[in-house]
Amino acid sequence: MAIVNGYKQNENEKKLDILNLPELEEKAKQIIPTGGFGYIVGGSEDEWTLRANRQAFTHKQIVPRALSNIEKPELDTNVFGLPLKTPIMMAPTAAQGLAHVEGEKDTARGVAAAGGLMAQSTYSSTSISDTSAAGNGAPQFFQLYMSKDWTFNESLLDEAKKAGVKGIILTVDATVDGYREADIINNFQFPIPMANLTKFSEGDGKGKGIAEIYASAAQKIGPDDVKRIADYTDLPVIVKGIESPEDALYAIGAGAAGVYVSNHGGRQLNGGPASFDVLEDVAKAVNGRVPIIFDSGVRRGSDVFKALASGADLVALGRPAIYGLALGGAQGVQSVFEHLGDELKIIMQLAGTKTIADVKKTNLLNIKY
Known part of the structure; x- marks a missing residue:
């Protein structure tokens, strides 16, 4: 057990x-x-x-298919030109040092071992370069919380590009932080420095609450920012926080190379729709023009199947991977990804689908209870 500023970090x-x-x-x-x-x-x-994020998965059902003449379903896929062993990726999740002393470095190791795509957050406990190096060449994305200070943005984007990331995720649904009562009750302040903040004038994140961290973030984000980031990095920009067909088309029109359907795991606009409930409409509007990433509420292989069948190309996992990190470090993260993949293979077999492409062609029943 490591202790940093009085905070106990697991070393499992x-x-x-x-x-x-x-x-x-x-x-x-x-x-x-x-x-x-x-x-x-x-x-x-x-x-x-x-809570709605979980309930929404009951709004569609998977029809079992018999006499499908298949065995040994395959999880391999290719998205954004990246060959992946699984359609399950790591969502960009902040401050993973809260769960484990190795933080994002161990998450990157675990995701790489599972053959998935890692996404690291601006508010990571470890630096972009260290997280990237821990992945040992496995594909990674960097998620940008855009700052009011463009020089700071450039500093992060420069490091990300130098580290070899394959894409930039621009989060647009967190221009202010959601009202998170657990943090207020616990009087929570980040005890562990955020590596990407220590290197620049925005402080280190240590000893601050989430509201203070977000105060440095840009409150105004528009289509010109998407183009600016794409032009600056020459990397695909994926716009995260899309919950409507209109915003998906707006993002694509601004130059987005991908759309990320997410409500931030229910951490931002409370009372907004479950991400799964809007996924199909967003996918119909996108109509295959760019890949779609989906997250929020994923806990089962059937959830992954339903998301892929509703238009997602990649399905991202957040909290469960962090729990795996806390319980077992890199191996714990790998265990989480592999377990979810095993569940997905069972669902694919019973639904008569051999490949991820087959899953994406599957018609689900739309019945809301």
Whole structure:
């Protein structure tokens, strides 16, 4: 157990014996300090949208297919020109040092071992270069919380490009922070420095609350910013936080190379729709022009299947991977990804789908209870 500024960081490094991903939350709660756990698990206000993210997956059903004459489903896919062993990727999740002493470095190792795509946050506990190096050549994206200070943005983008990231995720649904009551109750302040903030004038993130961190973020983000980032980096820019067909088309028109359907895991606009409930309409509007990433509420292989069948090209995992990180470090993250992949293969077999391309052609039943 490491201790930084009085905060206990786990050092576990082990494979996990997982029954299911939902059970990991309670196990992680036992070892992550209260303030850190509250920050990780919490949603905004009374967490209606957070709960809706899970409930939404019951709004569509998978039809079993018999006599399909297939075996051994395959998870391999290719998105953004990147060959991947799984359509499950790591969502850009901040401050992973709250869960484990190695933070994003161990997450990158675990995701790489599972053959997935890693996305690291501006508000990471470890630097862009260190996180990238830990992945040992596996593909990674960098997620930008755009600052009011463009020189700071350039500094991060320069490091990301030098580190060899394959794309930039621009988060646009967090120009202010959601009202997260768990952080208020716990009087939570980040105990661990954020590596990407220590290197520049915005401070180190240590000893600050989430509202103070977001105060440095740009409150005005428009289509010109998408183009500016794409031109500056010469990398694909994926716009994250899309919840409507109109905004998806707006992002593509601004030059986005990808659309990321997400409500920030229920952490921002409480009372907004579940991400899964809007995915199909967004995908119909995009109509294959750019790849679609989806997250929010994913806990089961059937969730991944339904998201892919509803138009997603990649399905991102957030909290469960962080719980795996806390419980087992890099091997724990790998265990989470592999368990979810195993569940997905079972669903694919029973649904008569051999490949991810087959899954994406599947018609689901639309029945809301």
